[in-house]
Amino acid sequence: MTLTKTILATTALTFAAGFATAQEMSNDMTLVSWGGAYQKSQDLAYLKPYLEMHPEVSATWDSSSNEAVAKLRAMNEAGNVTWDVVDVVASDAIRLCDEGLAMEIDPDTMLAAAPDGTSAAEDFGDLLVSDCFIPQIVYSTTVGYRTDLVGDTPPDDICDIFDLEAYPGKRSLEKRPINTMEWALLCDGVAKDEVYDVLGTSEGQERALAKLDTIKDQVVWWSAGADTPQLLADGEVVMGSTYNGRLFSVIEEQKQPVAMLWDAQVFDLDGWIIPAGLPEDRLARALDFIMFATDTQRLADQAKYISYGPARASSAPLVGKHAELGIEMGPHMPTDPANAKNTFLYNYEFWADYRDDIDAKFQAWLAK
Amino acid sequence: MSDQTTSGPVLAADGTPLKRSLARALRMQKLRALALIAPLLLFVLITFIAPIADMLFRSVENQIVQDTLPQTVEALADWDPSASEVPDEEVFRALAADLKVAVKAKTHTRLGTRLNYEMTGASSLFRKSGRRVKKMDPEGDASLKEAFIGIDKKWGEPEIWNTILTYSPKYTNGYFLNAVDMQKGPDGPEARPENQQIYMILFGRTLFMSLVITGSCILLGYPVAWILANLPTRTANLLMILVLLPFWTSLLVRTSAWKVMLQQQGVINDVLVWLGLVGDDARLVMINNQFGTIVAMTHILLPFMILPMYSVMQTIQPTYLRAAKSLGATNWTAFWRVYFPQSVPGIGAGSILVFILSIGYYITPEIVGGNTGTFISNRIAYHISSSLNWGLAAALGAILLAVVLLLYYAYDKIVGIDNVKLGG
Known part of the structure; x- marks a missing residue:
């Protein structure tokens, strides 16, 4: 009898609480992401369960993340920000924060603690690279190669990109200096912890471009993440760099004769920001969603649909099997110890400073 | 009677000169035509011409430096860039006062991004200084010049001061120079280094x-x-x-x-x-x-x-x-x-x-x-x-x-x- 009463009482309380919060929160939410498989994984892991808990909410996806910074700036200038939560890479989050376009986040009050009680700030750790950034996944830019075009000795070193004798044929690299210049210096004999010191000097930049000169006429430059998978699938290139999740889908879902070269993969982060200056009801909804969508279980769930590593330390042990293929996802994560033997960490501060300068030189070099 | 009419202007039926009456009728027609196209004209003006004009205006607009660092810009006016020496204490005091205000409004990082287009490293310089400037006291006795150089040695080099001074006016031709592979030098426009010409x-x-x-x-x-x-x-x-x-x-x-x-x-x-x-x-x-x-x-x-x-x-x-x-x-x-x-x-x-x-x-x-x-x-x-x-x-x-x-x-x-x- 008392048990029923307690249950009834708690139910009533929950309803009341739910009702009270629902009144203050906007029921419309616009989420911004990258489209494609990545957005789908977010939809399945975060939004679907959230909407089941909150059937009154209607949510819309906008696949504009690749131009989120420019659009947010334009919206801000027009005084009409229509987005509620926006998925961006860490370097964009830093710029949005610098420009005052993203809201500062307090991880301990706005994000859920881990199930064992570890605070969110500690659980995310070093990955909180900006005051405005809520990390979701760790992804890496790495190299895939055609197993049938590389002969008996498949490449196992990042510098095999620059080895035209052992691996003749075209290779695809991203049409921007970030990652490309670092790899060039690494393969020109610069020690890993000195790469950014060297790249900060104009001699170092010349040196990286001179190294790239040796393969320039064999490179197809890509600008969209889907380019390299297509080029690999068509046999246009023997090897090429792209995001590890794209390669996963080429290898495991499309069963192409492609394998991954994890050496010197460059780690990067992707996560949410909340635009600055949202009205209170929409902000309340965005915060409520973020609190739910970045908890330990949700981040682990996303790895069921795409091979990116969850950004929380506490999520890693919960990563299970792929939802459709049924394969263990652990070994496909960029953070898996077997894959992460030699990794490279993107230096956000460096690129915030040198991006304009090096990009001008890189593009001038490309156009020649 | 008939002589008078032949020498005077031709009159319309209501007695006004025909020329004026015609002009009035034409004006009415023109106004009516204008009223007909007015919605389209307004639409084009508001949604097409105005945004283009606004966008083009950005190519010379450069108010951010003066808006964010008003006192510094004023104090820098007395500084002689050709002496290649860092400005004196007074400028650093103005900078500390300006940055304090800017940090509250979070505009210092925005300025850093702007100046980073002209000088590599300005972005982190302002981000870093913004974090540390809160503890500074522009009215106190301690040397702020040393404090700033302690934050980043770039403050102790003339380059950043040159950049601030060069881009302190409200309007700049810097963007246009950049767009034709040139840059603002100490002695007027000069060509960019060859490895940046694109x-x-x-x-x-x-x-x-x-x-x-x-x-x-x-x-x-x-x-x-x-x-x-x-x-x-x-x-x-x-x-x-x-x-x-x-x-x-x-x-x-x-x-x-x-x-x-x-x-x-x-x-x-x-x-x-x-x-x-x-x-x-x-x-x-x-x-x-x-x-x-x-x-x-x-x-x-x-x-x-x-x-x-x-x-x-x-x-x-x-x-x-x-x-x-x-x-x-x-x-x-x-x-x-x-x-x-x-x-x-x-x-x-x-x-x-x-x-x-x-x-x-x-x-x-x-x-x-x-x-x-x-x-x-x-x-x-x-x-x-x-x-x-x-x-x-x-x-x-x-x-x-x-x-x-x-x-x-x-x-x-x-x-x-x-x-x-x-x-x-």
Whole structure:
């Protein structure tokens, strides 16, 4: 009898609480992401369960993340920000924060603690690279190669990109200096912890471009993440760099004769920001969603649909099997110890400073 | 009585002079016409002209330095940049006071981004100083100069001060100089280092490739338009569908289709290898270069050339050709001396359309252009959406607009804009 009463009482309380919060929160939410498989994984892991808990909410996806910074700036200038939560890479989050376009986040009050009680700030750790950034996944830019075009000795070193004798044929690299210049210096004999010191000097930049000169006429430059998978699938290139999740889908879902070269993969982060200056009801909804969508279980769930590593330390042990293929996802994560033997960490501060300068030189070099 | 009326002005029925009455009637008509087009005019002004003007204005606007660091800019006025010494304590005090205000409004990082376009490292310099400036006391006795140099030794070098001073006026020609591969130096504008020069190459390439694309559109489009204009209407309408069908297909689909056709493992190379014309190890490189861009854009823009040509050719009487031939002209002479001059207005209209469209083209060169086939518009897009250097993007856009207007003017002088017909 008392048990029923307690249950009834708690139910009533929950309803009341739910009702009270629902009144203050906007029921419309616009989420911004990258489209494609990545957005789908977010939809399945975060939004679907959230909407089941909150059937009154209607949510819309906008696949504009690749131009989120420019659009947010334009919206801000027009005084009409229509987005509620926006998925961006860490370097964009830093710029949005610098420009005052993203809201500062307090991880301990706005994000859920881990199930064992570890605070969110500690659980995310070093990955909180900006005051405005809520990390979701760790992804890496790495190299895939055609197993049938590389002969008996498949490449196992990042510098095999620059080895035209052992691996003749075209290779695809991203049409921007970030990652490309670092790899060039690494393969020109610069020690890993000195790469950014060297790249900060104009001699170092010349040196990286001179190294790239040796393969320039064999490179197809890509600008969209889907380019390299297509080029690999068509046999246009023997090897090429792209995001590890794209390669996963080429290898495991499309069963192409492609394998991954994890050496010197460059780690990067992707996560949410909340635009600055949202009205209170929409902000309340965005915060409520973020609190739910970045908890330990949700981040682990996303790895069921795409091979990116969850950004929380506490999520890693919960990563299970792929939802459709049924394969263990652990070994496909960029953070898996077997894959992460030699990794490279993107230096956000460096690129915030040198991006304009090096990009001008890189593009001038490309156009020649 | 009759003498008086003949010497005075002609009067309308109501007694007012006819001239004035006519003018009034005309004015009424003009006002009515204006009222009719007023909604469109307002719409165009608000949604088209005003945003373009606003965007172009950004190419010279530079208020951020003065707005964020008002006291510093004022204190710096007495500093002599040629002495290559760091300013004195007074300037650092002004800087601390300005930064304190800026940190509260979170505008210091924005200024850092702006100055980083001119001086590498300004972005982190301002971010770092913003975090530490809160503890400083601009009224206190301690040396703020040392405190700032303690935060970052860049404050102790003249470069950052030069940059602030150079970009302190409210308006700057810095973006325009950058857009033509120059920069503001200590003694006025100077050329950028050679390894950073890119925009003049891109402007030249954009113009050159747009001309080539327009030329190939004329060569390919003229015979098609001629056949369409000279076939019976039924067949012509049927064939017209073939011209229009690609026109209605998504741009992205058509560009991607060219990728499939032209790539080294693509359809054309496969056929050539199969025919034995090309060795399997020597497949042709036809994409991710200028050639790929020209082919794909010619295909995409071809309808813009064919349609005006067709509508002009339709109006050319076939009897003229017959008359020429009956007077003894050969086929070639009849075409060249009689038919072709009458079809020139169609070529003119098509060329202007295709040329102006291709000069601002962005998607196709981005996808199939590789590194030698990209246009200036790709850099404009980069500065709008990635580097956020809208000032530079606006300057590049303004130059492009000026070039197009200049070419249009030249075209009007040489060919005459009256000679352009879209039909009829």
